[in-house]
Amino acid sequence: MTKLPRRAAPHQPGVYLRALEPDDLEFLFALENDPSIWGVSDTLAPVSRHALREYLSHAATDFYVVRQLRLVITTEISDLPVGVVDLFDYDPLHQRAGVGITVLASQRRHGYARQALELIKQHAREVLRLHQLYATVGANNRRSLSLFRAAGFRRVGTRHAWLRTASGWDNAVEWQCLL
Numbered sequence: 001m002t003k004l005p006r007r008a009a010p011h012q013p014g015v016y017l018r019a020l021e022p023d024d025l026e027f028l029f030a031l032e033n034d035p036s037i038w039g040v041s042d043t044l045a046p047v048s049r050h051a052l053r054e055y056l057s058h059a060a061t062d063f064y065v066v067r068q069l070r071l072v073i074t075t076e077i078s079d080l081p082v083g084v085v086d087l088f089d090y091d092p093l094h095q096r097a098g099v100g101i102t103v104l105a106s107q108r109r110h111g112y113a114r115q116a117l118e119l120i121k122q123h124a125r126e127v128l129r130l131h132q133l134y135a136t137v138g139a140n141n142r143r144s145l146s147l148f149r150a151a152g153f154r155r156v157g158t159r160h161a162w163l164r165t166a167s168g169w170d171n172a173v174e175w176q177c178l179l
Helices: 022-032 035-041 049-058 112-126 142-150
Strands: 017-021 068-074 081-091 096-103 134-139 153-164 166-179
Touching: 017 112, 022 049, 022 081, 068 112, 081 112, 096 112, 112 134, 112 142, 134 142, 134 153
Parallel strands: 096 134
Antiparallel strands: 017 068, 068 081, 081 096, 134 166, 153 166
């Protein structure tokens, strides 16, 4: 996949999205094994390098076949990965997919997630020809709620006691963006 660049505001470095590379193994290992994000990624245990190596060997499989796509968020300045954005649960009949985004803890609050959401929306609309994207966000995840609102997603509902957390059950807010 070619880079999907976007010009950022003067105070923010721009980001682009790129396909996964074999060299991303250590980056993915750090990201997937961060227990602080397991609650939002439906993960319960660490992921091995072997499993990630296998995943990377199949990551280039066609979106329309595997019905998911993971792209690496990379800064234009450093060319280093700072996060990932995922399209998943692609529904070809209704032309929609779920979207999820994760940024390394050390790289948050720089506007990378917001820029990446704009890029994936553009890619979904112009390249994949999707009609809509949706997201499920924990009701207590204030930063993600703000992110999806700022990215033009519309709050369409609440699922009560939907997400199990360490402290009990959390509601989930459903977001939708018509492309």
